Amino acid sequence: MDEVRPEGSSSCSTEAEQTQSRDTIVETAPSFSPSGWCPRELAFAPFVPLVEDQQQKEDKRVNAAGKFSKYRAFVRKPLVARLTKEIVETYQICNPQFKYSEDLNPKRFLTSPSTGVLNDGYDNLNSDLILTVNLVLIHVEKSRRYTVKDLLGHGTFGQVAKCWDSDTNSFVAVKIIKNQPAYYQQALVEVTILTTLNKKYDPEDKHHIVRIFDYFVYQRHLCICFELLDTNLYELIKMNHFRGLSLGIVQLFSKQILCGLALLKDAGIIHCDLKPENILLCASTVKPAEIKIIDFGSACMENRTVYSYIQSRYYRSPEVLLGYQYTTAIDMWSFGCIVAELFLGLPLFPGASEFDLLKRMIEIIGGQPPDYVLRDAKNTSKFFKCIGSLQNIEISEGSKNGSVYQALTEEEYEARDLKKPSIGKEYFKHMNLEAIVSNYPYRKNLPQEDIAKESQIRLALIDFLRGLVEFDPAKRWSPFQASKHPFVTGEPFTHPYRPSPETPHIPVVQNIKVDNHKGGGHWFAAGLSPNVSHLQL
Structure with a gap:
């Protein structure tokens, strides 16, 4: 130098x-x-x-x-x-x-694998659009541009990218569906249902349902633009090292989820995949504890329930497990499982198989599905044996103790299927609902006075869960009934809650096009018309 x-x-x-x-x-x-x-x-x-x-x-x-x-x-x-x-x-x-020129910058791939083999090199072997940082997704008809900045997640449906919307100068979440007809049709269900919920049932955004902003086709991929949300409840539990959240937070989240489920029931829509991963915190700093329900790709109309393989296993209702006709009540079962998991930090029914799942339900809740469900369900013989005359079912239903069905033991299941059923790990020392909740460890250094208060709230929680994880779908509480429970309202819990009977409700679905086409595909099975060009986002 x-x-x-x-x-x-x-x-x-x-x-x-x-x-x-x-x-x-x-x-x-x-x-x-x-x-x-x-x-x-x-x-x-x-x-x-x-x-x-x-x-x-x-x-x-x-x-x-x-x-x-x-x-x-x-x-x-x-x-x-x-x-x-x-x-x-x-x-x-x-x-x-x-x-x-920035065009000479090396591309940073967000999609894996990143080798283009399908759709003229735009898609990988999984039919996913190959995303790179600063790739621009263009909605030609509206001349809107969404610049990809990061990958938020991926799944069987496709990918979710964090994008910059140049029109609004804000970040959004764009769901890029796989370039396959089945996924495309399934995603159209989500577009139609969410648009109807947002525009017709919840125009003021007060019912904790994710907002849909736009949808378009880019390089043969259906892209759905949503509001950008934050962490999901599973990740929140994970960040807390799978320890339960405080009862105050559980109550706050429960109230908001019920608000969303009440809207779905009014619209006659079943979510079909309610779980902690599909409930997200809002990104707003003004309301840091606000949550929203997402992922309506598996949703359907209550009067058009065709698919039997729905709901994630830990949150699957008994009627779905058994192959019985289902209603919006299956979402309430999933909701009960979510509430328990928020408090315990672990799933209430972590079944490693469907046999294990039903076995845990019977042990933790006590009892079993009613005989009228077992009689008409398609999969009853997979889990139960008949020990009486089917003609006596009506008599057994009137009896508190009698049932003509008995659950198979592990040995009986193995003898029939010639293989042992998968049995998962036991996470709780106790195997009934009351003991699991009551004996869950209190926070360290909690004053005796606070322990006494929390004990009362735990009693309310147990009673609340009893009305949600109810084997009989006809007796399971509705969103409106559950929202009046002292655990949600914060009122003192003095005795078991007995909700007032609900007036039979006929869902108002005239805002959603219903197509009675008998063809296959999730679109028609959901009772919806594939013509979504009339929807204004």
């Missing part, structure tokens, strides 16, 4: 003089000319302060309020920074005529 020396200095000066010179040297920054070539002076010039003359030093000693001398030098950044992330600026200092 060349030294910049003051006038009169000699290149033959002693080492001591050179050291002193470096301490007292004055650098005069060379003037920069665009046509000049001076990379050393500009790009790599050392930091050297201006030096005061002797008179200025004397003045500073005399005047305590003397001013500090001014410095004039170039800020020298680390060499690694200048040759990596600032390499373009370094080149431009060396050669002002140098220009670089």
